[in-house]
Amino acid sequence: MAAKAHTVGVLVFDGMKMLDLTGPAEVFSEANRYGAHYRLTVVSPSGKAVSTSIGMLVPVDAEVADAPAFDTLLVVGGDRLPEAPIEPDLSAATGALAFKAGRVASVCTGAFLLGAAGLLDGKRATTHWQHTAALARRHPKARVEPDALFVKDSTTYTSAGVTAGIDLALALLEGDHGPDLARRVARSLVVYMQRSGGQSQFSASLQGPAPRTPVLRLVQDAVQADPTADHSLEALAARARVSPRHLSRMFRSELDTTPMKYVELIRFDRAKALLDSGHNATEAAAMSGFPSYESLRRAFARHLGVSPTAYQHRFASTGSGSRTPTSTP
16 A cells, blocks of 8 residues: 655745755655655646746646645745745735645745744744845744754744755655655765755855944954954054943944954954865965964854865865765765
8 A cells, every 4th residue: 555645835936946946846756766755736826837036937736725735835935035025915825825734844035935924933943144134134023043054943944045945855854754765865866964064154254234333344444454463352442542341342232242253253254265265274274364273273163163174175166076075975
C-alpha cells in the first residue's frame, strides 16, 4: 500500500522570485526519488499563471479559493513585498491557506506575507538580511532574528535570502523523514546539509542611517578613512574634542554600540573586503587595522562563527571550476 502523499501548497504571485519556488521544489522532488512522497500544488489568488522576477510565466494548478488543506504551505517572496503595503487579496490568501495548513513556511521576503496575515505575531522569524530591519519595523510583535538562515517557531518556519529556501526545505525534509534521507538529498543536489555561519557572512556589518550628531559623523569619517590609524577611545575623544565618557554615551545613544565595537566593525568589514579581493588573512589583518591575525580570527569568530580562512574559501572566486574541493557536502 502506497504511503499517503505529503501535500505541499506553494503560494505564488506576480513578481515572485523564481528560485524561491524552484529551490525547495527540487529538494522535495529529489526526496521522492529516495522514497518520500511529496506532492506539490502551485496556487495563486486568482488561479491564473504569474510572472516571475526573471520574466518567465509560472503555471498555476488552482485558485486559492479552490485549494485543499495542505500539509505544508510554502509562501515565496518577491522584491516588492518589503517596499510597499501588501495587497489585501494576497494577505487574505496567505491567511486562508495558512489556517488550513499543518505547517507554514516562507522563503526570503515571503515572511512579509506571513506578517501581513498576522502569522508572525509573538513568534521568532527571519528574512533576507537586507530586509530584517524593515520586517521588525512593520511587525513589531514578531521577534526578528537577523542572522538566522531559517527559524522554526512551533509550526511556522521562515528563512533568509532565496537560496536559504533550500536550507529550509532540507530542514522540513529532515523533520519528516530523518537526517539520513535529508543528507542523501543534500549530497545529490551538491549542497550542504547545514551551512555554517549565519546571514552576517553575506551582509555589510554596518547599516542604518548616519548619526545626527556632527561629532559622531566626524569620528565615523575618520575611522572609515583609515581603519589602521590609532582609534583608541582616548584618540577618538581627542579628535572629537569631547571626553571619552561623553563620546561613549553618544555612541550608545545614537548607534546603540560602543566606540571600540564600532571601530572593530569598520576593520572587520575592511578585512572581509580584502579577503574577498584575494589577500591572505595575515595581510588582511594588517591592512585593516587589526594588531594581529589572532585578533582578526577572534573578530571573525564573534561575528560569523567561522575563521577568516574558512570565510575566504567559501567566497573565493569560482575560477575555471576545475579546483579540487577540500570537502564535499
